[in-house]
Amino acid sequence: MRPHAEMAEVWPRDGRIRLVGRIHGVPAAGTWQLVLTRRARAGHTLRYDADVKGDRFESALSVGDLAAADPAPVEEWDIHLTDGEVELRAGRHLDDVRGKKRIFVYPEQRTGDLRVRPYYTIKDNLSLECRTGGSA
Numbered sequence: 001m002r003p004h005a006e007m008a009e010v011w012p013r014d015g016r017i018r019l020v021g022r023i024h025g026v027p028a029a030g031t032w033q034l035v036l037t038r039r040a041r042a043g044h045t046l047r048y049d050a051d052v053k054g055d056r057f058e059s060a061l062s063v064g065d066l067a068a069a070d071p072a073p074v075e076e077w078d079i080h081l082t083d084g085e086v087e088l089r090a091g092r093h094l095d096d097v098r099g100k101k102r103i104f105v106y107p108e109q110r111t112g113d114l115r116v117r118p119y120y121t122i123k124d125n126l127s128l129e130c131r132t133g134g135s136a
Contacts (some may be wrong), residue, residue, distance in 0.1 A: 001025065005057065005081040005090040007126050010118050012106050017118060017128070018060040023081065023088065028052055030083045034059035036128065038068070039076040050081060057081060063109045063116040066130050071114070075130040091125035100124050 003025025011018040019034065032052050038044040046066070050059040059081075068075060079090040092100060100120035108117035108131075115131045 001093060003086070003088055004093060005079075005088040006094050007090055007092045010106060010126065012063075012109055012116075012118055015063055015109060015111060016060050017063060017109075017116070018058070019079070019090070019126075020056070020058045021081075021090065023052070023055045023057060024094065026086050026088070028055040028057075032057060032081055032083050034061065035080045035082050035087070036061065036066075036077045037080065039078055039127075040072060044068070046077075063114070064111045066116055066128065067112065067114050068130075071130075071132045073132055077128040077130065079126050079128065089125050091123070092120065093124055098124065 005021050006024045007021040009020040032050040034048040034050050036046040048059050048061050050057045081088045101122055104120050106118045108115045113132050117129050119127060119129055121127055
């Protein structure tokens, strides 16, 4: 198994998304950050401090931060954990559940015209989907 940020808990509520997991496959020493990368514009990132104790990490983000100045109807943000040298993709791979995209459905949150929902990709990585306008 490749090194990654193994997700244990995803808590979307109250305008925030709290993420809890474990650093898998590399030493967890040092200072870590949660990094969100806008898939359509790889240079557009958001960074949040991650609290690391042992190999366990926890971080949270505000869904309002995902509102882009140039929004598309649908935006996707990929989630990584980094110590500045190593970048680990966030996902859930150490359980026996495959195809999480069809199984795990998280509630969306709204901020203004933006709807934000965490989801698992077809590779069981965790990302965020942002939609503007209209209803769900």
